[in-house]
Each structure stands twice: as structure tokens, then as C-alpha cells.
Amino acid sequence: MSVTVRQDPALLETNPPLVPGRPEYHELTEQISSIVEANVFKTPMKYWIALSITSSVLVLLLCMLAYLAVTGIGVWGNNRPIGWAWDITNFVFWIGIGHAGTLISAILFLFRQKWRTSINRSAEAMTLFAVMCAAIFPLFHTGRPWRAYWLFPVPNTDLNMWQNFRSPLIWDVFAVNTYLMVSILFWFTGLVPDVATLRDRATTKIRQWVFGALSLGWRGSSRHWSHYEVAYLILAGISTPLVLSVHSVVSFDFATSVIPGWHTTIFPPYFVAGAIFSGFACVMTLLLIARWLLNLQNLITIKHLENMNKIILVTGSIVGYAYACEFFIAWYSGSIYERFTFLNRAFGPYWWAAWSMYSCNVFIPQLYWFKKLRTNLWVMFFISITTNIGMWFERFVIIATSLTRDYLPSSWGFFHPTWVDKLTLLGTFGLFFTLFLLFARFLPMIALSEVKGVAAVERHSFAPEAATEEVH
Numbered sequence: 001m002s003v004t005v006r007q008d009p010a011l012l013e014t015n016p017p018l019v020p021g022r023p024e025y026h027e028l029t030e031q032i033s034s035i036v037e038a039n040v041f042k043t044p045m046k047y048w049i050a051l052s053i054t055s056s057v058l059v060l061l062l063c064m065l066a067y068l069a070v071t072g073i074g075v076w077g078n079n080r081p082i083g084w085a086w087d088i089t090n091f092v093f094w095i096g097i098g099h100a101g102t103l104i105s106a107i108l109f110l111f112r113q114k115w116r117t118s119i120n121r122s123a124e125a126m127t128l129f130a131v132m133c134a135a136i137f138p139l140f141h142t143g144r145p146w147r148a149y150w151l152f153p154v155p156n157t158d159l160n161m162w163q164n165f166r167s168p169l170i171w172d173v174f175a176v177n178t179y180l181m182v183s184i185l186f187w188f189t190g191l192v193p194d195v196a197t198l199r200d201r202a203t204t205k206i207r208q209w210v211f212g213a214l215s216l217g218w219r220g221s222s223r224h225w226s227h228y229e230v231a232y233l234i235l236a237g238i239s240t241p242l243v244l245s246v247h248s249v250v251s252f253d254f255a256t257s258v259i260p261g262w263h264t265t266i267f268p269p270y271f272v273a274g275a276i277f278s279g280f281a282c283v284m285t286l287l288l289i290a291r292w293l294l295n296l297q298n299l300i301t302i303k304h305l306e307n308m309n310k311i312i313l314v315t316g317s318i319v320g321y322a323y324a325c326e327f328f329i330a331w332y333s334g335s336i337y338e339r340f341t342f343l344n345r346a347f348g349p350y351w352w353a354a355w356s357m358y359s360c361n362v363f364i365p366q367l368y369w370f371k372k373l374r375t376n377l378w379v380m381f382f383i384s385i386t387t388n389i390g391m392w393f394e395r396f397v398i399i400a401t402s403l404t405r406d407y408l409p410s411s412w413g414f415f416h417p418t419w420v421d422k423l424t425l426l427g428t429f430g431l432f433f434t435l436f437l438l439f440a441r442f443l444p445m446i447a448l449s450e451v452k453g454v455a456a457v458e459r460h461s462f463a464p465e466a467a468t469e470e471v472h
Contacts, residue, residue, distance in 0.1 A: 019455040054433040061427020082415040087137040089395045094134035100279025101127030106239035117450040124187040129435040133428040168252035175249040186235045193449040247275040261341040261402035270322040277315035281387035313368040320362035345401040360390020
């Protein structure tokens with residue numbers, strides 16, 4: 001018996017396939033593997049130009065950290081009363097960016113959202129690189145980065161020093177390190193089948209040895225796939241609460257204090273929503289760059305990007321709601337200190353930072369209500385950049401405006417970043433983008449096995465426009 005299947009063109013327009021063109025499995029393998037297998041001369045020149053720029057900025061970071069270690073953190077602009085300045089601002093900013101990777105991979109995997117498959121690997125790698133950038137600032141803020149082991153519960157027999165486990169700063173150490181370890185396991189587990197494919201295709205001894213070691217003896221048997229799926233599901237289940245807990249713990253750095261503007265119960269959900277908001281925006285920036293540099297338009301489609309824009313719109317609206325709640329509670333509480341803090345935030349010496357935050361985080365993302373703008377690549381890139389600028393300003397505003405005006409006018413101050421502050425922040429972007437470009441070049445940045453699974457499903461669901469398919 002034969003049945004004629006005709007796909008409605010209107011349905012294709014409203015719900016386009018995630019893997020357009022109905023490619024064969026071999027075509028997908030060739031496209032994704034060729035990026036890793038290509039020799040130096042076949043890699044696009046625009047990739048090497050981008051890598052040379054980012055690596056130059058990375059060298060700048062190394063110089064700044066060496067200068068900082070030799071000279072001391074007095075070269076930063078931290079002062080009294082603003083003891084926390086750009087260093088903690090940058091720490092919270094980078095930790096927030098690292099949240100989207102686990103969210104895309106873990107939570108969307110548990111909800112069986114197939115549109116995650118082309119973007120989850122890049123997002124997971126972004127998580128690792130963002131946490132590395134974040135760790136730099138509190139480590140050097142201690143003034144003695146070579147004593148970092150004091151942060152861990154290891155007895156110090158020389159100084160008889162023990163950590164204050166009631167401090168949320170110590171909670172940060174455990175939360176962030178747990179998040180990093182689980183994220184590494186989750187990322188590496190998803191890599192194993194694809195690395196095994198590269199091992200089997202390797203033409204040199206070095207590639208065979210490296211990919212063979214990374215593939216952990218993977219042979220693609222049903223038993224291997226069964227164990228892989230169970231392990232991936234368990235890690236996704238472990239990672240999901242971490243997404244919510246880690247940035248909640250980071251928010252406790254502020255919320256457990258009695259400083260006006262910080263002592264609020266809205267901080268944990270507010271920080272988590274902001275982290276997802278900024279993280280998705282950063283993933284958007286990276287995917288748009290990688291899509292252009294490595295010609296991945298058929299795998300990272302407009303549908304993937306539009307779905308991410310919808311999440312940016314939702315989380316941006318949650319952040320805007322949190323801003324409004326803060327002003328309302330400052331008024332409703334009757335506390336003159338809270339009221340002054342938020343009026344000072346909007347109209348005080350840092351008004352320009354506050355209104356930059358409101359514009360970038362609340363007003364500009366509302367453009368995504370319009371589908372035409374939500375699917376425009378230039379609009380996506382612009383909003384992804386402004387979102388991360390706005391989220392950096394949010395962390396800066398929370399810290400600076402709450403500390404610059406203390407209870408006593410005699411202790412009021414103002415923060416001026418030094419050239420070391422500025423160049424160190426710039427240098428972390430060099431580290432982040434350099435690591436991402438190296439990852440995209442030497443490891444599969446798209447989950448090949450998962451994309452093939454989506455392509456197999458869509459092969460039976462989509463047909464070319466105005467075409468018929470005979471099913472026997």
C-alpha cells in the first residue's frame with residue numbers, strides 16, 4: 001500500500017524545520033567534522049583574524065594580572081566606602097553569563113525541547129569559560145592569589161586559620177566550584193559520541209591517540225548508548241537545581257547584609273532571572289559570530305535564534321518587574337534609607353549607569369514582541385550586545401549606588417575606575433573569546449549525534465514545499 005503525503009506550505013512557514021534541507025547523515029558528519037579536521041590553510045581567514053584579535057587582548061589580561069600581583073590591589077580604584085567595585089561587579093557579571101549554558105542543556109533537555117540540539121554544546125562550553133573569567137576577580141581581590149587554598153576547608157597548621165563558614169563569600173566558593181565540576185562532567189559526557197566519530201575518521205596518529213583517549217572506548221553499541229543516556233539524564237537532573245542555586249548563593253553576598261538596597265528577599269529570583277537573561281544574550285552573540293565565521297547557517301537556523309529571543313524577552317520582562325518591585329518596596333517600607341538609596345540610584349551621581357541599565361535591560365528587549373525584529377540578525381546582534389552591557393551596569397549599580405552613600409554623609413565617596421580596572425575587564429573578554437574560538441576549531445561545537453536524531457524525526461515530518469512523498 002502507498003500513501004501520498006503532502007506538506008502544507010503554510011505549516012512550513014510557521015514551523016520551519018530545525019535541520020532544513022533534509023540532509024543525509026553523512027552530510028551532517030562531513031560538515032561538522034570538517035571544521036575540526038581542516039588543516040590550517042583551509043580554515044577561513046576571518047577565523048584567524050578573529051583569533052589574533054582575541055589572543056592579543058588575552059595577552060593584555062596576563063600583563064595586567066602580573067602587574068597586579070607584583071604591585072598589589074591598590075592599583076584598582078576600590079576605596080572607602082566602595083570596597084567592592086569593578087572586581088566584584090565583574091565576578092557577578094561573568095557568573096551570570098555562565099548560567100545559560102547549563103539552562104539550555106539541562107532544563108531544556110528535561111523538557112525535551114529539540115531546538116536546543118544545535119546550540120547546547122556551544123552554550124555548555126561558554127559556561128566553563130565564563131566561570132574561568134569570573135574566578136579571576138575574587139581570587140585577586142583577596143590580595144594573595146597564591147594563598148587560594150585557604151578558601152577550602154583544609155587545616156592550615158602554620159597559621160591555625162579556619163574559614164568563616166557563616167560568610168556567604170565562602171558559600172560562593174563551594175557553590176561555584178560545584179557548578180563548575182558538574183558543568184564539566186555534563187559537557188564532556190555529551191562530547192563522547194562525537195569525539196568517537198572524530199577518532200574513527202582520524203588520519204594521523206596524534207589525532208587517533210587524542211580522540212581515542214577522550215572517547216573513553218566508545219563503540220556505539222546499544223549498551224554504550226543506554227549507559228550514556230542514563231548518565232546524561234542524571235547529570236541534567238543534578239545540573240537543573242544548580243542553575244537556580246548558584247546565582248541565588250551569589251545574591252546572598254548582598255542580601256544577607258543590612259545595607260539599604262541590598263537587604264531584600266527578591267534578590268535570589270531576581271539574580272537568577274538576570275543571569276539567564278544575560279547568559280542567553282551572550283550565547284546569542286557567540287552563535288551569531290560562529291554562524292558567520294564557520295558557515296553554519298543551515299544548522300544554527302533562524303528558528304533556533306528566535307526561540308532564544310523569546311526567552312530573552314521573558315527574562316528581561318522579569319528583570320523589569322524586579323526593578324519596579326524594588327522601587328515599590330522602598331516606598332512602601334517607610335524606610336528613609338531605602339527610599340533615599342533608590343532615588344539616589346535613579347537621580348544621584350550614578351544616574352547615567354542606572355538609566356543605561358533600565359534602557360538596555362527593560363526597554364530595548366521589548367522590540368522582540370515583533371516577529372520581524374525577532375528574526376532579524378542585525379537586531380539580534382545589537383540587542384545581545386546591549387543586554388550584556390545593561391547587565392554589567394546592573395551589577396555595577398547595585399554595588400556602587402548602595403555603597404557610595406553611606407549612613408553618614410561624612411563618609412560618602414565616589415568610585416573612579418583606574419586604567420588597570422578597565423584593561424583587566426577588557427582582558428577577560430579576550431580570554432573568553434579566545435577559549436571559545438579554540439573550542440570551536442578543535443572540538444565539535446555542535447552536538448552531531450543529537451542533530452542527527454532531530455534530522456531523523458524531521459525526515460518523516462517535513463517534505464519540500466509543493467512536493468509529494470510516496471510512503472510504502
